[in-house]
Structures are given as C-alpha cells and as structure tokens.
Amino acid sequence: MKKNIIYLLLATIIISSCGENDDLDTTILINFSHEVDNQTVSSNSLDHTNEAGENYNVKTLKYILSDIKLLGNETEILLKDFHYVDINDPSTMSIESDMIENGSYTLSFIFGIDADSNFDSLLVNYPFYQTMVWPPTMGGGCHYMKLEGAYNNDSTFYNTHTGPTTMIGMSRMDYSFPVSFNMFNINIDNSTGNLEYSIEMNINNWYSNPNTVNLDGAIMMNMSKQMQLRQNGMTDVFSIQGILD
Amino acid sequence: MLLFSCKKDLPIITGCTDTNASNWSYEANYDDGSCVYEYQPTPYQITTPYGFPDMIIPSENQLTVEGIALGKKLFNDPILSADNSLSCSGCHMKNNSFADNKKFSIGIDNVEGSRNASAIINPGWNTSFNWDGSSSTLEEQAFEPVTNPIEMHDTWINVENKLNNDSSYLLLFKNAFNTDYIDSIHVVKAIAQFERTLISVNSRYDKWIRQELQLNSSELNGFAIFNSEKGDCFHCHGTEMFMDNIFHNNGLDSIQTLYLGADLGLANVTNDPEDIAKFKTPTLRNIEFTAPYMHDGRFSTLEEVIEHYDSGGNYSPTVDPLMKKIGVGLQLTNTEKQDLINFLKALSDYDFINNNNR
Numbered sequence: 001m002k003k004n005i006i007y008l009l010l011a012t013i014i015i016s017s018c019g020e021n022d023d024l025d026t027t028i029l030i031n032f033s034h035e036v037d038n039q040t041v042s043s044n045s046l047d048h049t050n051e052a053g054e055n056y057n058v059k060t061l062k063y064i065l066s067d068i069k070l071l072g073n074e075t076e077i078l079l080k081d082f083h084y085v086d087i088n089d090p091s092t093m094s095i096e097s098d099m100i101e102n103g104s105y106t107l108s109f110i111f112g113i114d115a116d117s118n119f120d121s122l123l124v125n126y127p128f129y130q131t132m133v134w135p136p137t138m139g140g141g142c143h144y145m146k147l148e149g150a151y152n153n154d155s156t157f158y159n160t161h162t163g164p165t166t167m168i169g170m171s172r173m174d175y176s177f178p179v180s181f182n183m184f185n186i187n188i189d190n191s192t193g194n195l196e197y198s199i200e201m202n203i204n205n206w207y208s209n210p211n212t213v214n215l216d217g218a219i220m221m222n223m224s225k226q227m228q229l230r231q232n233g234m235t236d237v238f239s240i241q242g243i244l245d
Numbered sequence: 246m247l248l249f250s251c252k253k254d255l256p257i258i259t260g261c262t263d264t265n266a267s268n269w270s271y272e273a274n275y276d277d278g279s280c281v282y283e284y285q286p287t288p289y290q291i292t293t294p295y296g297f298p299d300m301i302i303p304s305e306n307q308l309t310v311e312g313i314a315l316g317k318k319l320f321n322d323p324i325l326s327a328d329n330s331l332s333c334s335g336c337h338m339k340n341n342s343f344a345d346n347k348k349f350s351i352g353i354d355n356v357e358g359s360r361n362a363s364a365i366i367n368p369g370w371n372t373s374f375n376w377d378g379s380s381s382t383l384e385e386q387a388f389e390p391v392t393n394p395i396e397m398h399d400t401w402i403n404v405e406n407k408l409n410n411d412s413s414y415l416l417l418f419k420n421a422f423n424t425d426y427i428d429s430i431h432v433v434k435a436i437a438q439f440e441r442t443l444i445s446v447n448s449r450y451d452k453w454i455r456q457e458l459q460l461n462s463s464e465l466n467g468f469a470i471f472n473s474e475k476g477d478c479f480h481c482h483g484t485e486m487f488m489d490n491i492f493h494n495n496g497l498d499s500i501q502t503l504y505l506g507a508d509l510g511l512a513n514v515t516n517d518p519e520d521i522a523k524f525k526t527p528t529l530r531n532i533e534f535t536a537p538y539m540h541d542g543r544f545s546t547l548e549e550v551i552e553h554y555d556s557g558g559n560y561s562p563t564v565d566p567l568m569k570k571i572g573v574g575l576q577l578t579n580t581e582k583q584d585l586i587n588f589l590k591a592l593s594d595y596d597f598i599n600n601n602n603r
Contacts (some may be wrong), residue, residue: 043519044562125298130490133483135472150568158361159474218474227420 026188028070028097029196030107031243032085037204041087046150051208054149054215056158058203061087063145064132066113066176068095070105070186077105081114084128104187107197107240111233112144112176114239118164138220139166144176147206151215158215160206162230165223175224176231181240196243205237284423286311289438289544291369295454296448296485300369304385306434308441311421318417319432324407325390326353326397327462333390336362340598342531343443348542356395359508361542366528366597369441372490376524378502379514383437388429401429408432410546445530445597446485453591456486460591469590470581477575478585480567481526487592493565494525496558497539501517503561508541521563531595547589551582 034041036048036058046055064084078089079097086092113123119139122131132142147160165173186195189245208211211228266280286309291300302308307314319325323332336350337343341445343365349357360362360376368374372380381384390396391404408427418427421435452458460468470476481489503522508583511520537546544553557574558564560602564571577585597603 069378120296124296124484129298130484130486133479133489135479136484137469137472148254148567154562155564155571157569159566216273220474 012065025190026100026102026192027194028079028186029194030068030079030092030096031094031196031198032092032201033198034058034087034201034203037202041203043149046152046154048204050204050215051212053215054151056215057149058147059157060146060148061085061149061203062132062143063111063147064113064128064142065109065111066117067110069107070100071108071180072095072103072105075101075103076124082128083109084124084126084132100188100208102189102192103187104189106180106182106184107186107199108178108180112162112177113142114176115164115174116211117174117223118142118174118176134163134220139164139172147203160215160217160218161225161230163220165221165226167221167223172180173226175226177230177234177236179234184240198243199238199240200241201237202239203237205235206232208232209235246425269499273507274506286421287421289442290443291444294485295451297367297370297446300441302441303382304368306437307552308438309421312435312438313416313442314439315417315421315590316435316437317325320439320540324398324411326431327399327403328353331397336390336396337365339603340534342366342370342445342534343398344535346536348537350396352393353398354395358395361537362541364531365440365443366445366531367486368443368520368570369500370486370490371488371570373525374560375512378492378525383432383440384430387433387436387440391429404432405429441601445594445595446465447596448594449591450588451594461587463584463587464591466581467584467586467591470585471588475575476577476581476585477567478529482529483551487529488526490526492520492525493567494522494524494563495554496560496568496571497543498522498561499559500561504561512539519563519603522561523563525593530592531594531597533590534598547586548582551577551585554558 036042039048041058041061042048042056043059046057048056048058050056060087064082066081066082068079070079077097077100080095083095084092112118119141120133123142132146134141134143136231141164144162145160148157150156151158162175166174186197188195206229209217209232211232213225213228213232255274257275258270258272259275259277260270261268261280261340262273262276263269263280265282267283268279268281287519289308290312291308293299320333323329323335325332331353336345338345341364345362349359350362351357363376366430368383372384374383380389391399391401405428414427415425418424418431422431424431449458449460449464453460471478481490481493492511501525503509509521511523512518532547536545538548538550539548544550555574555577557570557572558568560571
C-alpha cells in the first residue's frame with residue numbers, strides 16, 4: 001500500500017512537471033483612450049470648453065500610471081509597475097498582460113507615482129524619466145501628468161502639470177491617487193478567450209467636479225490646485241469599458 | 246528516477262565545450278582541452294555618473310580600450326576627407342566641448358553648411374543625433390559627414406582604400422576588432438566608441454552636488470530660477486544630463502519666416518507638418534564653450550539666448566506650449582537674467598576641455 005502511494009505521488013509530480021496548466025488561456029489587452037466630453041481630442045483650433053468657460057485645445061498629454069493590478073478574491077496580479085502614456089506616441093497606448101489564471105478580478109492602478117516610489121534614483125532608468133522629470137528644487141522624481149495646449153487664443157498656453165509639492169519647512173505632499181473599478185468584474189474561465197478593455201480619460205473632468213479649475217497660471221508648486229486636481233481626478237476622470245470582438 | 250523520467254541517456258561526445266572559444270562545439274558534452282581562443286581586445290567599462298541612467302551600448306559594438314584609442318585617432322585624422330585636409334575635430338573642437346565656434350562649419354570645398362555643429366558631450370546618453378534627429382545611433386551619425394559634399398566630400402571606398410594601405414591602421418584595426426580588412430562599419434564603430442567616452446561631469450555644479458564646493462549666491466539663485474516655472478528651463482533641460490532627448494519648437498521663427506524657407510528641422514526627417522521647426526534639445530552642460538547657439542547659430546552669446554526666452558519668441562502652429570506666453574515671455578529682472586547666466590556658466594567643465602586624453 002505504501003509503495004502504491006509513493007508511485008501515485010511520483011506519477012502526479014511527473015504529470016504536472018511535463019504537462020501544461022489548463023487554467024492559463026486568457027490574456028488581457030488594456031487600451032488607453034482620451035476624450036473631452038465625448039469630443040475627439042483636438043490639438044489645433046480651440047474646440048473644447050471647460051467648466052470655467054475657457055476654450056482650449058490639447059497639444060500634449062503625457063502621464064504615468066503605476067502599480068496596475070488585477071485584484072482577485074485571494075490573488076493580486078501585477079500587470080505593470082509603471083506605464084507611461086503619451087497621446088502622440090501610439091506605442092504607449094496599450095498594455096498586454098501575460099496569461100491570467102481563471103478567476104474573477106477587478107482592475108486598479110495609481111494615477112501618478114506614490115510618495116514611496118517617486119524618487120530620481122528609482123526612476124532614472126525608465127524611458128519616461130527624462131521627459132517627465134520633476135525638478136530637484138521641488139523634491140525630484142517625476143511629474144504625474146503633463147497636459148498642455150492653447151487656451152483663449154492660439155499663442156497663450158496652459159501647462160496642467162501635476163506632481164508632488166515640496167515647500168520649505170513642510171514635508172513633501174503626494175497627490176497621486178488610487179483608481180479602482182470595483183463595480184466592473186473581469187471574469188475569466190476556460191471559455192473566455194482573450195479580453196480587451198479600454199480605460200478612458202475624460203480630459204474635461206480634470207477641470208470640474210467637485211472643483212472648477214481654470215487653466216491660468218503656474219501650478220507645479222500650487223498646493224491648492226494640485227489638491228483640487230487630485231479630487232477631480234478621483235471623482236470621474238477615468239472610466240473603464242469592455243471591448244467586444 | 247525523476248531526473249531520468251523526461252530525458253534519455255546521452256552518449257559522450259568529446260570536444261571544446263567553452264562557448265567563448267572559436268572552435269566551440271554545439272554537440273560536445275565532454276571538454277577534451279582542445280579549445281582555441283582568438284585574440285580579444287580589452288573590455289572598457291563606462292562608470293555611470295551620478296543621476297544619469299545606464300548608458301545603452303549596442304551589443305555589436307561593446308567598448309574596448311583598443312577601439313576607443315582607434316576611434317580617437319580616426320576622429321582627429323583628416324584621412325577621412327577627400328583631400329586629407331579635414332578631420333572630425335576640424336568642426337568638433339575640444340576647446341569648444343567638441344562644437345564649432347563658427348556659426349556654420351566650412352567643408353573641404355569651402356562650402357558653408359546651414360546648421361551649427363553640435364557639441365559632442367555625453368553623447369552616449371542621446372537617443373538621436375543631429376539637430377533634426379536624422380540619425381538614431383552614433384555609428385549611423387558617423388557615416389554621414391564623410392560623404393557629405395559640403396563636409397568631407399569623400400567616398401567610403403576611397404576612405405577604406407586609404408586606411409587599408411596604411412600599415413599602422415591595419416594593426417590598430419586588427420587590435421581593436423580582430424579584422425584584417427578595414428571597412429566603413431569598423432571605422433564608424435571605432436569613432437562611436439571614442440565618442441561614448443566623452444563624458445563631462447566635473448563642473449562647479451557637479452562639485453556642488455558632490456558637496457566639494459559651495460556655489461555662490463548668484464549661481465544658487467540662477468539654479469532656483471532654472472528649476473522653477475518662472476525660468477522654466479528644466480522642462481526641456483532637466484535631469485543631470487540637462488536635456489530631455491526630444492524635439493521642441495522654441496519659437497525661434499514666425500510663420501512668415503518659416504514660409505520664406507527657414508529650416509523645418511524634424512519635419513525634414515519625418516515629413517510630418519506637426520514637426521515643423523522642432524529641433525533636438527541640446528544639453529546645457531558646457532554651454533559656455535559652445536557658442537554660437539541654436540541650430541543655426543543665430544545667437545552669439547548666452548545673453549541673447551536668455552533675451553529670446555525673456556521676450557517670449559514667435560508664434561507658429563507647432564510652437565511648444567512650454568513657451569507659455571508668446572511675445573510676452575518670462576519677464577525676468579536684469580539680476581535674475583544674470584543669475585541664470587551665472588548658473589549656466591557653473592555647468593562648465595574645464596577638466597573636460599583641458600584633458601589631453603580626449
């Protein structure tokens with residue numbers, strides 16, 4: 001009997017070591033898309049209007065998402081530690097997961113980089129570092145977002161640059177924030193096949209709800225504006241939807 | 246038992262099992278001591294300066310002591326030009342941080358170019374080369390001036406013949422690349438190796454960062470303006486490299502000037518109207534040594550450069566939003582302008598231009 005059990009155990013080990021995992025058939029493609037209140041993002045004429053009544057366009061939109069995860073009941077799958085999006089660089093507009101085990105998941109990420117990770121020494125070898133660097137006099141690390149364009153007329157520009165603030169005599173303030181799509185389940189079983197989702201940013205919502213934020217002025221060291229943009233970002237800037245074949 | 250469950254016994258095949266040997270055998274599983282090793286040049290290791298990313302060196306052109314020395318000799322040798330009169334260093338002069346102090350360099354036929362020769366400083370961290378990004382590697386960049394009619398105006402066949410008829414070069418290429426025939430690919434590889442060693446990180450600023458000295462109050466104020474949204478220099482000239490590796494239209498030319506034939510920069514390479522008048526951001530390290538400034542050398546002094554940004558530049562559809570208020574500008578006080586210039590001069594690395602090993 002003892003011998004039989006040993007043979008059974010060995011057979012099990014051999015089968016599992018030479019076979020494949022039947023629960024790993026699904027990959028997830030996540031696309032990043034952008035709009036302004038259902039309008040296509042315009043980079044030339046001042047086609048967009050924000051809550052403050054300012055007409056504007058979008059010439060630059062670069063941002064960093066970090067800690068992009070699938071959260072299961074008992075598991076947590078890191079899809080990517082940092083992802084840089086540039087609307088003018090198609091290669092940055094999506095990420096694809098490895099094979100995902102069967103289960104039910106929700107998607108979450110941090111907008112920007114949290115205070116524990118937003119340091120030059122940690123980020124210097126990431127390709128986005130050079131274009132997103134936050135100056136040393138403001139505490140170093142990276143911008144969370146660079147949103148830029150013209151407003152009111154063609155030759156006046158806004159720079160909505162978000163990131164941490166550092167004031168003399170005060171600790172560094174972190175305005176990164178978590179985004180979780182808790183009500184949106186991603187269910188994977190053997191019949192699922194590959195999945196595709198779109199994470200959408202409504203640019204206009206950065207400037208409204210709950211705070212009306214205008215485009216004027218330098219904001220990188222403006223704690224009040226950074227906090228207002230954080231609150232607006234957490235409210236309704238991001239949404240997710242599935243993409244059907 | 247488990248070990249043998251998925252694999253059959255293999256017969257013993259003797260031979261050389263060291264993959265570094267020239268007679269390495271794929272089939273051999275027992276080394277019989279027959280390995281033969283070809284000559285290998287001496288590896289050279291780049292030390293990553295503080296705050297810089299790791300330098301990405303092409304796997305097919307790893308740095309060696311012999312390759313770098315050969316590259317230096319080639320860089321300074323007019324043998325690369327058709328009439329043996331002009332070397333790389335003829336336009337990229339060490340005293341000018343390997344830039345040209347003339348607005349436009351003059352080729353062997355006395356023809357003037359249309360762009361200011363770029364400084365060659367910390368080029369191993371650049372991801373594109375030339376003001377319009379027309380080359381993506383140092384090797385690729387080094388190919389171009391040799392055959393350019395307004396520069397060295399030579400042919401690569403002619404250059405290869407000249408080098409292969411020179412016994413000293415035959416030996417140097419043998420030592421650097423273990424080759425008996427000199428071709429253009431090895432020439433540009435050697436030059437690129439040398440250029441990757443042109444590392445400058447010993448300015449007063451660097452010494453201040455290393456806490457070896459104290460910057461004066463004007464330099465410190467300039468540093469603060471540089472890194473604030475008031476001066477807003479850091480958005481393009483950020484990081485310890487003082488450049489962002491991308492392209493910007495910084496408002497040098499108006500729409501009218503561009504229509505009249507001004508340099509279109511990156512758009513000449515991409516054919517994308519969105520890239521009109523965009524040029525590669527140069528590093529500000531050693532900026533004091535590299536006058537005149539901008540892609541066309543239009544500004545003779547740092548004071549003129551600061552005045553350009555202070556007055557806000559000219560509008561055209563691709564002007565960078567970082568220019569904020571076209572025609573209005575930064576509105577710095579005279580003291581602030583001088584502080585900014587004093588900080589820029591603190592980026593001068595005299596050891597770099599005075600080092601005879603370069």
